[in-house]
Amino acid sequence: MLKKEFILKKLGQVLLHVLFWLGVLFFYTYFFGVGSTDFNQTLYFSLFLMPITITTTYVSIYKLIPEYLITKQYFRFGLYSLYTLIISGYLIFVSIFFSLIFLSNFEYNKMSPISKNLLFVMTGVYLVVIIVSAFKLLKLNLKNSEKANVLETKILETQLKLKEQELNYLKMQIHPHFLFNTLNTMYGFALKKADETPEMILKLSNLLDYLLYQTDKPFVSLTEEINHIKDYIALEQLRFNDTLAVSFISKNIKETTNISPMLLMPFVENSFKHGFIQNGALKVDITISCEAENLRFYIKNTSQKQTNSENGIGLENIKKRLELLYKDKYTLDINDNETTFEVVLKLNTKTLKNA
Numbered sequence: 001m002l003k004k005e006f007i008l009k010k011l012g013q014v015l016l017h018v019l020f021w022l023g024v025l026f027f028y029t030y031f032f033g034v035g036s037t038d039f040n041q042t043l044y045f046s047l048f049l050m051p052i053t054i055t056t057t058y059v060s061i062y063k064l065i066p067e068y069l070i071t072k073q074y075f076r077f078g079l080y081s082l083y084t085l086i087i088s089g090y091l092i093f094v095s096i097f098f099s100l101i102f103l104s105n106f107e108y109n110k111m112s113p114i115s116k117n118l119l120f121v122m123t124g125v126y127l128v129v130i131i132v133s134a135f136k137l138l139k140l141n142l143k144n145s146e147k148a149n150v151l152e153t154k155i156l157e158t159q160l161k162l163k164e165q166e167l168n169y170l171k172m173q174i175h176p177h178f179l180f181n182t183l184n185t186m187y188g189f190a191l192k193k194a195d196e197t198p199e200m201i202l203k204l205s206n207l208l209d210y211l212l213y214q215t216d217k218p219f220v221s222l223t224e225e226i227n228h229i230k231d232y233i234a235l236e237q238l239r240f241n242d243t244l245a246v247s248f249i250s251k252n253i254k255e256t257t258n259i260s261p262m263l264l265m266p267f268v269e270n271s272f273k274h275g276f277i278q279n280g281a282l283k284v285d286i287t288i289s290c291e292a293e294n295l296r297f298y299i300k301n302t303s304q305k306q307t308n309s310e311n312g313i314g315l316e317n318i319k320k321r322l323e324l325l326y327k328d329k330y331t332l333d334i335n336d337n338e339t340t341f342e343v344v345l346k347l348n349t350k351t352l353k354n355a
Contacts, residue, residue, distance in 0.1 A: 021050065021054060024050070024053065024128055025046055025047070025050060027128075028045075028046035028049060028050070028124060029042055029043050029046045031114065031124055032045055032046055032114050032115050032121075032124065034113070034114055035113040035114065036113065036114075041099075042115075045095070045098075045099045045115050048095050048098055048099075049092070049095055049121070049124070049125060052088055052091045052092060052095065052125060053125050053128050053129065055088075056084060056088040056125065056126075056129050057128060057129045057132050057133070059084055060081075060084065060129055060132070060133045060136075061132060061133055061136040063080075064077055064080055064081055064084065065133060065136055065137055065140065066140065068080065069137070070140055070144070088125070089122065092118070092121055092122055092125055093118060095121070096115060096116070096118060096121060099115050186200060186201070186204065188239065189238070189239070196238045199238070200235055200238055203231045203232075203234055203235050204235065206228070206231050207228055207231055207232060207235075210224070210228045210261075217261060218260070219258040219259060219260055219261070220258065220259065220260075220261045221255060221256075221257065221258055222253055222254075222257040222258065222259050222288075222290070222295070222349070223253055223255055223257075225259060225261065225262075225263065225264055225265070226250055226253065226288060228265065229248075229264060229265060229268050229286075230248065232265065232268060232269065233246055233248060233268070233284075236272045240282060242281075243277055243280060243281050243282060244281065244282050244284070245281045245282070245283045245284070246283075246284045246285075246286070247283075247284070247285045247286065248286045249286070249287045249288070249289075250287075250288045250289070251287070251288070251289040251290070252289055252290045252291065253288065253289075253290055254290060257290055257295065257349055258349060259295065259347075259349055260321065260325050263318065263321065263322075264288070264297055264345075266315065266317060266318045267297070267299050267315070267318065267343050267345070268284075268286065268299065270315055271284050271299055271300075271301035271341065272284070272301075274301075274303060274341065275301040275302060275303055275341070276302055276303045276304040277302070278302045278339065281302075282301065282302055283301060283302045284299070284300070284301045284302075285298075285299065285300045285301075286298070286299045287299075290349075293348050293349055293350040294346065294347070294348055294349070295345075295346070295347050295348075295349050296344070296345070296346050297343075297344070297345040297346075298342075298343070298344050298345075299342070299343050300340055300341065300342040300343075301340065301341050302339060302340055303336070303339065303340055303341040304338075304339075305336065305337065305338045315334075319332065322345075322347070326347050326348070329347060329348040330345065330346060330347035330348070331344075331345070331346045331347075332344075332345050333345075
């Protein structure tokens, strides 16, 4: 089946070439016949020029252009083009003598007016060569451009897959990290047999549902992220009792605003995990506000200056995710001083919103 298709394709190409050269022969007969009354003489002269034109054209489109010009071997291209020009020019010159000797019986006045002029004859031949060569060059450029586009598409697809794999890896890091911290809190309550344990289990169940089933999505609504932040704060309030002072403010939050899941939660979790109780309380101030497509997240907690500059898995994770998801569309400022730890995140949510 493939062999049959190949043969038919080749036959079609041969037929197309034959029709093209018949068209060139018609053009030559008309062009060189201007001012002449002897049709046969013009036809024979045109037929003599055809092998020269065909050979020169095929050398150009199948040898010079693909092997030297496209591969940027400009010196060889220029050199071999010059050889081709000299040889074809010599043959064209011979064709004029052929017209004079065999077609006009050495009678110069009987020759076709245009065939007497070497410049006109060469113009007719090289015009065909140039047109066909230009078409071949355009075809090769389009083919190379198509190959480049296919290659670029494959590279982009590969980069996208790598990006997705890295994001999935970062999300997988969040799961055990978050669970470890929360289960530690649960363990402490279980040891004390606290009355708040059932309520804590319910809130933890909501958080686990969000963690296990929502974080696989490319984005979630900002209101959903905020609600789970509130559940997490409620869990921490049960754990800290009277030693926790939290201020949580959300302003201008739209239902249509979307963000990557678990994008803000690690900052909140970090404030409780690494926060420091001062004057009998751990103070945490959180503000989330939106203006048009821009989100501003602010969080500050009392802390103690760390001698170790590392902020743990959570913050490093979120920095990488921000760079992958919001590259050039966010700013993250972290200020760690003697008594407070402060984070200001600003990002444009339009990218994920319209995804």
